[in-house]
Amino acid sequence: MAALNEEQVMLRDMAREWADNESPIAAFRKLRDAGGGKGYDPEAWSAIGGMGWAGIVIPEEFGGSAFGYLSLGLVLEQLGRNLAATPLASTAVAASAIAMGSSDKARSEWLPRLASGEATATLAIDEGPGHDMKIAATVSGGKLSGTKKFVAEGDGADVFVVAAADGLYLVPKGEGVTVASRRMADSRSHAEVTFSDAPAEKLGDKALTQAVADRAAAVTAAEMLGMAESAFGQTLDYLKQRVQFGQVLSTFQALQHRMAKMLTELELMRSAVEGALEAIDAGRSDVDQAVSLAKAVANDTLRLVSREMVQLHGGVGMTDEFDAGLFLKRAAVLEAMWGNASYHRDRFGRLNGY
Amino acid sequence: MATAADLDRPADSLDDFRKEARAWLEANFDPALKGHDNAMSAVDGPTAETPAQKKWREAMGDKGWGVPTWPTEYGGGGLSRAEARVLQEEMARIGAWNPIGGMGVMMFGPTLLEYGSEEQKQAHIPGIVRGEVRWCQGYSEPGAGSDLASLQTFAEDKGDHYLVNGQKTWTSGGQWADKCFALVRTDKSQKHAGISFLLIDMESEGVETRPIRLISGASPFCETFFTNVKVPKGNLVGREGQGWEIGTRLLQHERNSLSGGSGSAARMNAGNTVPEIAKKYRGTDAEGRLADADLRTRIIRHEMDQRAFALTLRRAALEAKGNAGPSAATSVMKNVGARITQDRAELNVEIMGMQGLGWEGEGFSREELEQTRTWLWGKAVSIYGGSSEIQNNVIAKRILGMLDHQ
Ligand SMILES: Cc1cc2nc3c(=O)[nH]c(=O)nc-3n(C[C@H](O)[C@H](O)[C@H](O)COP(=O)(O)OP(=O)(O)OC[C@H]3O[C@@H](n4cnc5c(N)ncnc54)[C@H](O)[C@@H]3O)c2cc1C
Numbered sequence: 001m002a003a004l005n006e007e008q009v010m011l012r013d014m015a016r017e018w019a020d021n022e023s024p025i026a027a028f029r030k031l032r033d034a035g036g037g038k039g040y041d042p043e044a045w046s047a048i049g050g051m052g053w054a055g056i057v058i059p060e061e062f063g064g065s066a067f068g069y070l071s072l073g074l075v076l077e078q079l080g081r082n083l084a085a086t087p088l089a090s091t092a093v094a095a096s097a098i099a100m101g102s103s104d105k106a107r108s109e110w111l112p113r114l115a116s117g118e119a120t121a122t123l124a125i126d127e128g129p130g131h132d133m134k135i136a137a138t139v140s141g142g143k144l145s146g147t148k149k150f151v152a153e154g155d156g157a158d159v160f161v162v163a164a165a166d167g168l169y170l171v172p173k174g175e176g177v178t179v180a181s182r183r184m185a186d187s188r189s190h191a192e193v194t195f196s197d198a199p200a201e202k203l204g205d206k207a208l209t210q211a212v213a214d215r216a217a218a219v220t221a222a223e224m225l226g227m228a229e230s231a232f233g234q235t236l237d238y239l240k241q242r243v244q245f246g247q248v249l250s251t252f253q254a255l256q257h258r259m260a261k262m263l264t265e266l267e268l269m270r271s272a273v274e275g276a277l278e279a280i281d282a283g284r285s286d287v288d289q290a291v292s293l294a295k296a297v298a299n300d301t302l303r304l305v306s307r308e309m310v311q312l313h314g315g316v317g318m319t320d321e322f323d324a325g326l327f328l329k330r331a332a333v334l335e336a337m338w339g340n341a342s343y344h345r346d347r348f349g350r351l352n353g354y
Numbered sequence: 355m356a357t358a359a360d361l362d363r364p365a366d367s368l369d370d371f372r373k374e375a376r377a378w379l380e381a382n383f384d385p386a387l388k389g390h391d392n393a394m395s396a397v398d399g400p401t402a403e404t405p406a407q408k409k410w411r412e413a414m415g416d417k418g419w420g421v422p423t424w425p426t427e428y429g430g431g432g433l434s435r436a437e438a439r440v441l442q443e444e445m446a447r448i449g450a451w452n453p454i455g456g457m458g459v460m461m462f463g464p465t466l467l468e469y470g471s472e473e474q475k476q477a478h479i480p481g482i483v484r485g486e487v488r489w490c491q492g493y494s495e496p497g498a499g500s501d502l503a504s505l506q507t508f509a510e511d512k513g514d515h516y517l518v519n520g521q522k523t524w525t526s527g528g529q530w531a532d533k534c535f536a537l538v539r540t541d542k543s544q545k546h547a548g549i550s551f552l553l554i555d556m557e558s559e560g561v562e563t564r565p566i567r568l569i570s571g572a573s574p575f576c577e578t579f580f581t582n583v584k585v586p587k588g589n590l591v592g593r594e595g596q597g598w599e600i601g602t603r604l605l606q607h608e609r610n611s612l613s614g615g616s617g618s619a620a621r622m623n624a625g626n627t628v629p630e631i632a633k634k635y636r637g638t639d640a641e642g643r644l645a646d647a648d649l650r651t652r653i654i655r656h657e658m659d660q661r662a663f664a665l666t667l668r669r670a671a672l673e674a675k676g677n678a679g680p681s682a683a684t685s686v687m688k689n690v691g692a693r694i695t696q697d698r699a700e701l702n703v704e705i706m707g708m709q710g711l712g713w714e715g716e717g718f719s720r721e722e723l724e725q726t727r728t729w730l731w732g733k734a735v736s737i738y739g740g741s742s743e744i745q746n747n748v749i750a751k752r753i754l755g756m757l758d759h760q
Binding site: 128129131149150180181182183184185186190243244245246254310311315318319320321324328332333340341342 | 499500501524566567568635648652704710711715718726729730733741742743746
């Protein structure tokens, strides 16, 4: 566990309590079964806005708290534990792109509204089914054109932070923007967003695009950490109570060692994820490496734990009624988002000169 | 070294058979049906049959070639294993698929042929051969999964019939099945020796099924409740108390067919291998190699795994010459088969990225949507038919002679 200050401990405990009581997995299930819409519960989102979480990485002068990425990660981890469907990650990272960017106009126009949760934002960077930073979208005369695939929380977003070949832009929903929903296995909001001559405000160059993608990967890893922790916890609880052959399953050594291995991997995952968030907060020069390490380890570990969750629950794990499938499906989507393990391993190698 | 074709017949007579099979298939298999097999029908439930599909099923049913090695007196094909393999090759050559399948073919038929009475074989085998009767497996109960012998469903002796009460669960296809082969308790005082193998008509009064939805979205399996269900004594297979022996024999057949010996894995992969999918979705470098080195290595490992497995299945078939049924080594095969099936699906999902995780609607091809469901459904292959952990226990104890700790 990172060394948290008093405020961070309070924030974490509060987020945990809120997620457990106000946004349990059952709430996500209800949302899923209802289908359609923006992909989140507006009431839950306004509660999140009220608690100030949307402003955690927004400077105080624009209504945020500037608590930083480790704090944002703590909150997302707690939400991840309960598979809470909220646009917090996308809104926060998009807001931080605006904050880091060069447009005063964008800052004063959008940041206060994003900090309060009144508006939501998202990143529109990838143009294919994977994350590879190959970007074709173009801007000419202040108008952006291009198609972005699998934009998370794209259905409800009020404003998009969009990557073009020469850098990052801000494009509000409206003129020149078409949003088409994509129904995916995790039952969350993903949209294909087409920009045709959409009015765009420049935020920064390609370096900013990469910095923002790294932040997105880091907070995704934080959500994954929470998911892995709770998938592991639920599996452990089940093994301690399910009886076969006259014994609880947890007495079988073959299963004990698998749980022990998962716990070990989880420890490494936590350090890698918190390490990336801290590197961002400290403004260190090796954020890129820290993020690739975190996302690669997070991908591998959540994959292990979510697959084992199904397997170790046996037939129950295969039923929709039980939560293992929800973890499995969300895990696979998050794995593919912002770089899968092979992308980040390769990048890590290149950054280190091998 | 012997090759598979030498198994039980000299080569020239196989050539004759090949000609016969080719001619018959050409006369009976409508090429328009090529690729129209629904690989997921076993999982998602029966799909409506077109007239051409029905005709094909009936032709294969009449000929007995859906179950090529079963005896002709009950409608089977009566072919040697070598001939059956030739038939399979000839079918693959023209893209023909076997319209006869399901649990009746994979598990129940072979078991009844071995343990059933003459009347029982006459009564039940022809319906399976012709693909007209669907069977389901009534083994698992809420408290009896891996520990199957702790099952509680009770069949009380009422003279000319049994009165069955209890609950089964995870009954695949229960809502569509005509009949159920079930393990029931006829004696409460003994764990294994108190179990009997009983055939239950799903239409009987007191049988109720309740579908359970799977993580892949389909609802192919059920909770099945038996309340005062009358089952004629003639539906007992073997002796009272012999159920454990018969039931585990059936499980060997199940494992054997799940190990990949059956055609489904090959069919799903036809013209659609992992490297081909990767080239299509991820592209190649200047030398035509898969661009992503890490992925490339893992795909190569998977392909080699699959080849080694195919060679092992083939070797096992040769070594089993003269020894009819499946052996304890089926546990090894089932685990490898499960691993390979799951690795393949994981790789495909990874290769396709977000495009391989679609659920429904716009933006995904039919293959992509099927891939998502196949991936999720595939998580069950290491659970059903005896989980991988249980197979490992069988390997450790039965093959290696390793003991439980005291
Ligand atoms: C898709 C699907 C279809 C099915 N179809 C049918 C069907 O048609 N008919 C039918 O009767 N049943 C069916 N089953 C049930 C299946 O056979 C059982 O799910 C399986 O035997 C496991 O039992 P369980 O679910 O009770 O898990 P449990 O026995 O509770 O096992 C939970 C976990 O503990 C592990 N475990 C258990 N015992 C040990 C041990 N001694 N050592 C180490 N690990 C252990 C298991 O491997 C598993 O990982 C189906 C299951 C699935 C998922």
